[in-house]
Amino acid sequence: MSLIRRAAERRTVKEFGDSSIPTNGQLAHLTASGVPVNDQTAMKLIAVYASVRILANTLAGLPMRSMVMRDGVQVPLPQQPPIIVDPFGGATSAAWPTRRDGAKQLVVSAALRGNGYAIVTARDWLFRPARVAVCHPDTVKVDSDKELGRTYKVNNVTVDTVDMVHLMGMSMPGAITGMSPIAYARQAIGLGLAAEQFGAGFFGDGAHLTGVITVDGDLTVGQAREMKVAWEASHSGLKNAHAAGILSGGAKWTPITVPPEDAQFLGTRAAANLDMAMLYGIPPHMLGQVDRTTSWGTGIEQQSIGFLAYTMDDWLQMFEDAWTGMLPRGQTAVLDTTRLQRTDTAGRYASYVQARTAGLLTQNEARARENLPPVDGGDDINAPLNSAHAGDTELPGEPPEPEPKGGPDA
Numbered sequence: 001m002s003l004i005r006r007a008a009e010r011r012t013v014k015e016f017g018d019s020s021i022p023t024n025g026q027l028a029h030l031t032a033s034g035v036p037v038n039d040q041t042a043m044k045l046i047a048v049y050a051s052v053r054i055l056a057n058t059l060a061g062l063p064m065r066s067m068v069m070r071d072g073v074q075v076p077l078p079q080q081p082p083i084i085v086d087p088f089g090g091a092t093s094a095a096w097p098t099r100r101d102g103a104k105q106l107v108v109s110a111a112l113r114g115n116g117y118a119i120v121t122a123r124d125w126l127f128r129p130a131r132v133a134v135c136h137p138d139t140v141k142v143d144s145d146k147e148l149g150r151t152y153k154v155n156n157v158t159v160d161t162v163d164m165v166h167l168m169g170m171s172m173p174g175a176i177t178g179m180s181p182i183a184y185a186r187q188a189i190g191l192g193l194a195a196e197q198f199g200a201g202f203f204g205d206g207a208h209l210t211g212v213i214t215v216d217g218d219l220t221v222g223q224a225r226e227m228k229v230a231w232e233a234s235h236s237g238l239k240n241a242h243a244a245g246i247l248s249g250g251a252k253w254t255p256i257t258v259p260p261e262d263a264q265f266l267g268t269r270a271a272a273n274l275d276m277a278m279l280y281g282i283p284p285h286m287l288g289q290v291d292r293t294t295s296w297g298t299g300i301e302q303q304s305i306g307f308l309a310y311t312m313d314d315w316l317q318m319f320e321d322a323w324t325g326m327l328p329r330g331q332t333a334v335l336d337t338t339r340l341q342r343t344d345t346a347g348r349y350a351s352y353v354q355a356r357t358a359g360l361l362t363q364n365e366a367r368a369r370e371n372l373p374p375v376d377g378g379d380d381i382n383a384p385l386n387s388a389h390a391g392d393t394e395l396p397g398e399p400p401e402p403e404p405k406g407g408p409d410a
Helices: 003-010 046-060 099-113 186-205 221-235 262-280 299-324 345-357 363-369
Strands: 064-070 073-076 115-123 129-135 140-144 150-154 157-159 164-168 211-214 252-255 332-335
Touching (some): 046 262, 099 129, 164 299, 186 262, 345 363
Antiparallel strands (some): 115 129, 115 164, 140 150
């Protein structure tokens, strides 16, 4: 076996967990910190896992609708197509992922690799896509043809471009695939992983020299080893923390203070959290960095709007463009972000009052946003607040006019 192959085998990172996306099946590259980093090991860093989780959960929780233009306004179709309602087939069979699960897998793939792939597996009677299946990025090979267009192979089988869904993140000019955030941030991620490993050893296994035992006389190698083993068995590890020590025979314990540079791993971990927040565009407070002021706005609503505008907007458009391409011409896939902009109860009710006063919402439209049933007369856009409906002809409390004698035809 060659030396190169042996070195490669030593650098191989084993897969772990049961995720359907993370590992890239390639050798992890050693970083300057000495920690190998690939998609799989990067997810061990809590800041990376949390960032990907926030992106995946946020996008997967947004409802999608097929919209059409009517009188210059986008309105939802009364009958939504299957590719919108149940794109992965999980609503009708447990054999397939649900809409949320499939969307999360695509986000995880794009967040770690820069690319997310799905293949059309079913079409309706008009040959329109009805169901897609998420592809592991390791199974997809993307090339370019003579006209610089993309070609796809899934498991070494050529797939027509009309049957592929490709979510591509940020890319170089002229590139046919997106750039992997993990590959470009490998050194920062490796530093964060190294800090966690050092901290674990620092507290758990005694990675630092805490002190020395001195005696008046000389000890043989066996006696010194026996004293060391006995002391470590009684005082090392978390379960023996703060235990009282007893020394006899003139032995003395001299503690050694921790050098400041060894205690900097806590600051390194905090810096790693901020690095991952910058990498994925996550507000620091969502990653637990609440010890500093934020420029994302004041209040949860403003911070959510900033997160939507500066981070999620690109992800939303990526999914909307991909799903719009599977809809008939004239239809557009739109993700509803209303829930991301929801504020507290008092704030919502105040905005409804302003919207009704300005003639932007009807009473039933406001009630629908609160998941309340419609009421009679609640669809009049011109109905003023705190008064009768515009279509009423009788004033409140006014008795009806008596009918003339002899009946209504008299």
